[in-house]
């Protein structure tokens with residue numbers, strides 16, 4: 001029996017352990033942090049993210065959907081808050097009732113996957129084990145605590161700062177660079193009302209678009225919201241716990257009133273950097289491979305980093321099964337399949353920052369978006385808006401990107417030429433590909 005060693009028990013590592021054990025690997029996951037299931041602090045900050053179809057399909061695969069369903073909140077569209085404090089405006093994500101994304105606590109989702117991994121025959125989890133060094137020739141890893149472990153297959157699911165990736169680069173297999181944004185982020189909490197209810201509509205992704213900066217908020221089941229401020233680094237450099245309340249009152253007045261302890265939270269919570277990892281050479285011979293953020297970390301503006309990581313895990317499982325006894329080919333094929341697609345989502349995530357912080361209130365953008373939704377209704381076999389192809393389908397990202405460029409050209413033509421024959425233009429677009437058979441539009445309940 002082959003021994004697979006996975007570094008990192010985040011969403012990618014925990015999920016992959018289940019797939020690999022089901023293939024017959026003796027699987028060990030080493031995680032540098034303590035077991036998050038034992039260190040959950042009551043009343044602590046709850047950080048959430050958006051789960052969409054590409055993350056849901058693997059959850060169906062491993063039988064985790066029902067449990068995850070119980071901890072999600074569906075978001076049906078973007079709720080746009082303007083600076084003049086007029087009534088917020090809802091922009092639904094799509095024409096169909098299943099076109100919703102799901103707010104979910106990162107740690108709760110991770111905990112469900114860890115429980116499931118632990119219950120899977122052939123999976124062993126070890127916490128407080130930090131990888132320090134990799135001997136690729138000797139197929140052995142070294143931990144910071146001095147211990148070692150041997151492997152047949154080593155998987156780096158150790159996130160954007162991957163130590164396994166560094167080892168692959170030192171061996172000459174991997175080339176990588178991180179392109180940092182000059183915008184940073186800070187997560188804050190908007191508390192629930194005293195009776196535990198939400199202060200804003202929980203079934204929307206709230207956005208305060210302000211050109212060069214923006215705030216978003218996603219609901220948590222406990223009644224609070226995770227609020228994230230994205231702003232130029234220079235803005236963060238100028239803000240202090242004493243000035244942040246005035247700053248919020250100027251730019252996001254409705255929100256400022258709902259977070260009484262802004263200054264304290266601003267002082268307590270870290271500021272994070274945002275970057276895109278461009279890496280190629282994700283594997284080394286027949287023995288080591290990167291997956292998830294370790295291979296393709298992206299900026300969070302399309303809500304796809306974890307979704308893409310989980311989709312990659314599923315692709316790696318499929319390639320290993322497709323090449324029994326030839327791991328080296330499987331690892332090559334995995335990168336050949338995924339790299340064009342993860343490059344595409346990396347670029348679309350960067351593009352989406354502009355769309356979120358200014359596009360959503362631009363009349364030209366809104367005209368295009370409405371026309372795209374109208375065309376989808378008239379030609380559902382050919383037309384899907386870009387956001388919907390990315391979030392609510394399993395179409396390869398690169399195809400979604402190419403189709404979106406084609407659609408964008410069509411929309412420009414249509415908006416500039418009121419006499420254009422739209423139906424004829426649509427005929428030039430190829431029919432949409434069939435969906436992943438596992439994709440069930442009603443997979444997560446909308447309750």
Ligand SMILES: Cc1cc2nc3c(=O)[nH]c(=O)nc-3n(C[C@H](O)[C@H](O)[C@H](O)COP(=O)(O)OP(=O)(O)OC[C@H]3O[C@@H](n4cnc5c(N)ncnc54)[C@H](O)[C@@H]3O)c2cc1C
Nearest residue numbers: 008010011012032049050131159292293303304305306307
């Ligand atoms: C502000 C923000 C918002 C986001 N919002 C979304 C969203 O809405 N939707 C979405 O899909 N994605 C979102 N993401 C991205 C998402 O968080 C990541 O893509 C996802 O967590 C990647 O999973 P992973 O398992 O590959 O890596 P990680 O989650 O980073 O997990 C890596 C694990 O490896 C462990 N590790 C690291 N080094 C070592 C070592 N040397 N030894 C042992 N263990 C190690 C770490 O402790 C960690 O547990 C967001 C990210 C940010 C920053």
